[in-house]
Amino acid sequence: MTVTAVRFEHHDVALGIGTGTPRLSWQVRTDDPDWSQTAYEVELNGSATVRVESAEQVLVPWPFEPLPSRTRATVRVRVGGEWSEPATVETGLLRTEDWSARFISPRTIGGIGQRAPILTRSVELRPGIVSARLYATAHGVYTASINGSRVGDEVLAPGWTSYRHRLRYQTHDVTSLLREGTNDLEFLLGNGWFRGRLGWNGRRALYGDRLALLAQLEVTYADGTTEVIGTDERWSATESRITADDLYDGQRTDLTLSESEVDEVEVVEADLSRLVAPEGPPVRVTEVVPAVRVWPSPSGKTLVDFGQNVVGWVRLRVRDAREVTVRHAEVLEDGELGVRPLRSAKSTDTYVLPGGAETVLEPSLTFHGFRYAEVSGVDDLRAEDLEAVVVHSDLRRTGWFSCSDPDLEKFHENVVWGMRGNFLDVPTDCPQRDERLGWTGDIQVFSPTASFLYDCAGFLRSWLADLAADQHPDGAVPFVIPDVLPGDSPTATAWGDAAVIVPWVLYQRFGDAEVLARQLDSMRGWVDKIASLTTDGVWAGGFQFGDWLDPSAPPDDPFAAKADSDVVATAYLARSAEIVAAGAEALGRDGSKYRTLSDETRAAFAREYVTGSGRVLSDAPTVYAQAIEWALLPTAEQRAVAGRRLADLVRTNGFRIATGFVGTPLIADALTTAGYPELAYRLLLERGCPSWLYPVTMGATTIWERWDSMLPDGSINPGEMTSFNHYALGAVADWMHRTVAGLAPAAPGYRSIVVRPLPDAALTHASARHETPYGAASVAWRRADGKLTLDVVVPPGARAEVHVPGGPVAEVRHGTHSWTVDDPCLSQPxxxxxxxxxxxxxxxxxxxxxxxxxxxxxxxxxxxxxxxxxxxxxxxxxxxxxxxxxxxxxxxxxxxxxxxx
Structure with missing residues (x-):
């Protein structure tokens, strides 16, 4: 029996952590089927040891005195066998007073429309350097180097937060980059989210019109002394060869330019109390995808296909070129680059070169969403000269799914790529057009799927902190977080409910009760706000997105859903009030106020919107799905009628999708709950338009925003809002994990697992594997020769309730378990x-x-x-x-x- 994977908070690498009392987690490996943890020991720095009588092993409290700023500590854990391997944590700068550096900005260069500035300083260091840390952030984005070597591997640091309230800083171990004598520090600054364009209305510089740098280098010597070099007036600035940079429009680089004259810098006022350490991993280059084809378009342009819709940029090798332009798009239309969905985003990188030698070109201050590129200015372009550099938040993959249907497997792969492209520091709606905002509705519906596929706990904790910071005093939640839309955002159900549902998902999937405690006031604020808008217990009238992008809505009117918006809104109030009550109770607090509100809202929903027989107002699949899944129907007869009606609607629509953002995550579960899992399968496996698999038949490699973003004739949907990389409609993958494969959490953090696969004759096998906080759990079933075999793996520390299809219900502990029963699908005519x-x-x-x-x-x-x-x-x-x-x-x-x- 060994202890492995000791972690601090949600960090795989805990350098510069933002708390002096980091919670601990670990996993256990054992071959003993009877083992269970009853206590654990934690050792600090090889000396102090604390024993705790507890079976907990996920996010347990720090058992020692709080660590001060800049403190490195080594921890080992033991639960009855040998000590774990040492795990190291190091705190960042935990207090505002720890910063002696100040924000600096060039005096005359680096303004809007000018070349990107480089801030520099040379410092003399003594012999005997033992260790060195660089703490840095910026108004804008930065890339740091020391003595000509890149610092770290982050991209677009410090990322995007609600800058007025929270600004991340990064901690870098730069010991190996320093030397005795002269050392040159250099920081390239770009516009990023701080000063670049944000939103579709052309607004820029929403947070300020001056780029600025905050950096603090701390060098520790062998004699125990520390030298601190911070940004101040002794730094200087020059202009880089980047003449323009914007996240939407791209980057222009002129390699023929000479260095500019040196400019002075000045200290700019900034609130250092906003500074926070990262809670999740940074944006990094995670993959490089080679080009698969280069060919001329009908108009004679040179086009490149990378075979996959990605987010990042193009890296290309050129020879004796003078000016090279790279345009990006997700799709082709009429054989040319399909740029209309980009709206005003230029998504173009340009390079001016002196010619001559072979040169590798790529930007560093922008990103694009694309599968295809159009390259001009290169005469002999070959596929081997190009590759797509993939960037996103470097989350650890934790979930996998497979099955016997290749199209369904491809759909799941598209869901993964859609998440990768849109989890770029904030959970965005799309990564390509003039938007790329943290829409609350999208992540609200997708968070269960996201939490299975990747360890996104720290990523979403950070985003939720921004949500709470940007939430209005009356509890209203902006449509996008960080909030950059003009004017006061009105309330909107399903969007604002992210304030409640996302923290609950993180608690359920990662066992993180602290996120509930931290967000509880925000959760209450939202529910209190919408409760104040009700009349006779229902939320009626006012602005709503409703069941956004119902496929029956015309391209120019995505609001025109079949589901009545008042019905949708009142259902969400009942659901969110229930979650707030459950969240409070999970923390040992009183949730009765919200339990009562939920019960009263359910009663009002049934009174106002449900007939005596069980029909729901507007008679749309989405309202039935909500009513069934969220227990909004008082009687068993009404529930049965609603289930039959939902099944009828699915059948009469020919198993084409008839739901938008609100109904799509619920429809398969609702059919299953109502006793029609075979119809859920039929809906999932439909290939006609609109359906989940229709984009797969059209060659999609990510999830589309619209069910028909591309029409069957290959033309782009005429709607002004058409993205080919939107994860929201991929939320059904959560049902695939939980019901098709059969792997689901039954207690927070997968401490208890429910295995309940529902095989269907349409598949011969399916499986899911998830790296839970306790270790790897998996479920796999296969049908052959009249038998069904079920294999289940449960990690140590967890238990599982296994519902064998057509067989027994078994309670099992950790280990590998198998059952073989008669194939229940064969009894289905x-x-x-x-x-x-x-x-x-x-x-x-x-x-x-x-x-x-x-x-x-x-x-x-x-x-x-x-x-x-x-x-x-x-x-x-x-x-x-x-x-x-x-x-x-x-x-x-x-x-x-x-x-x-």
Missing amino acids: RVRTIRELIGSPKWPEAVSLLVSHGLAEDAVDAAHRAGRYLDRPAAELADFLAMKTLSDGSDAKRALEKLLA
Whole structure:
């Protein structure tokens, strides 16, 4: 039995951590099936040891005195066997008084529209350097170097936060870069989010019009003394060869320019109390994707395909070039670069060169969302001369899914790429056009999926701190975080509810109760705000996004959803109030006020929006999904009726998607809860437009913003808002992990796991693996030779309740467990009918077989699908049959027999 993976807070590398009392987590490896932790010991710096009687091993409290600033400590953990390998933590600058440096800015250069400035200083260092730390941040973004060597591997540091309230600084170990004697410090500054364009309205410099640097180099010598070199008036500034830089528009670099004259710097006033240490990993280069094809477009332009929609930039090698321009886009249209979805973002990098020698070109102060590039100014461009440099927050991958359907596997891969592209320091909506903002609604629906795929706990904790900082005094939550939209943002359900739902997801998935404690006032503030807007218990009227991007909405009116916005809003109030109550109770606090509010809102929802039989106002799939999943229907009869109606709507729509941002994450779960998992599968595996797999059939490599961002004829959706990299509609992946594969948390942090796969005849195998806080958990099932085999792995410290399909329910501890049972899918007549007979001349036999088994609803389903493959009159008969059976309660068997006759 060994202890492994000792971590501090949510950091894999705990250098410059922002607390003197970091919580500890660890994992255990053991072959003993009876082992359980009853106590643990923590050793600090090889001397002090504390023993704690506890079974906890995730985010346990720091058991020693708080660490001061700049303190490096080594910890080992033991839970009954040998000590773990040493794990090191080092605190950053925890107090404002620790900073002697001040923000500095060039006096005359580096203004808006001028070349990017470089701030420099040379320092003399004594012999005997033992260690050195560089603490740095900027108004803008920075790249640091010492003696010509790059400091760290961060990109676009310090990242984007609510700068008026919170500004991250980074801690770098620069010991190896320093030397005795003269040392040259150099910082390149760019506009970034601080001074570049933000939003689609052309606004720039929202946080200030001057770039500035704050840097503090602390050098410790062998004699125990420390020398501190901070930014002050002794620094100087010059102009770089970057003549323009913007996150939306790109970067222009002129390598023919000579160095400018030296400019003085001046101290600028700035509030150092805003400075915070990072809670998650920085943005880094995580992958390099080679070009797969170079060819001329119909107009003679040189196009490049990287085979994958990525976020980052193009790195290219040129020979004897004079001016090179690289334009970026996600798709092609009519054989040319499809730039219309970029709106006003130029997304163009330009280089001016002296010619002659071979040169490698790439920007450093911008990023683009693209699969394709158009390159001009290079005569002999070859695929091997180009690669796409992929950048995003360097989150640790924790979740995987596979199955027997290649298109579904590709869809899941697209979800992963969509998250990678949009988790670039903040959870953005899209990474390519003139927007790239932290829309609250998108991450609210996607956070469960994100928390499975990657360890995003620190990343989202930081974003939630910005949300609380930008939240209005009355509790209203801006549409985007950080808040950069003009004017006062009105409240909007599903968007503002991110204040409540995202902290709850982090608690459930990572076991982080502290995030609940830190965000609880913000959570209460939002619910109190929307509760104040209700009349007779329902939230009606006012601005709402509603079920945004319902596929039936016209391209120019994404608000026009079938689901009534008042119904959607009131449902969310009931749900969020319930979560606030549960969050308070999880912290040992009183949640009764919000429990009562949730109960009263449910009652008002049922009174105002639900008929006695169980129909819900607006009769749309989204409102039924909300009502079913969030327990908004008081009686069992109403729940049954709502479930049947939801199933009817899914069938009569031909298993095409009919939900937007709000309904899409819930629809598969609602069908499953209502007892129609086979319909959820049919919906998931549909390939017609609109559907989850339609983009896959069109060659998509990420998740689209619209179900039909590209139309079947290959043209781009005419809507002004059309992105090909938006993760929100990929939220169904969470259902794939929990229900298709069957791996889900049953207690915070996966301390308890529920394994409940629901296999379907459409798949022969499926599996999911997740690196939980306790270690790797996995579920895999496969169907063959009339049997279903289920394999489950539970990590030490966790337990699992396993629901074997068609078999027993088992309580298991850590280890590997397997079951083999009769394949439950073989008892479904749909196996023979839907897969083998529908679409063939024998389709009436399929319908008849279903009827003979008493499966009238499946028969309607089969007849409706069969209609797609028949001539128009027969198809109309199938449609009529479905509508007749589902609308007035006619006997399905009699109607079907009449059709067969």
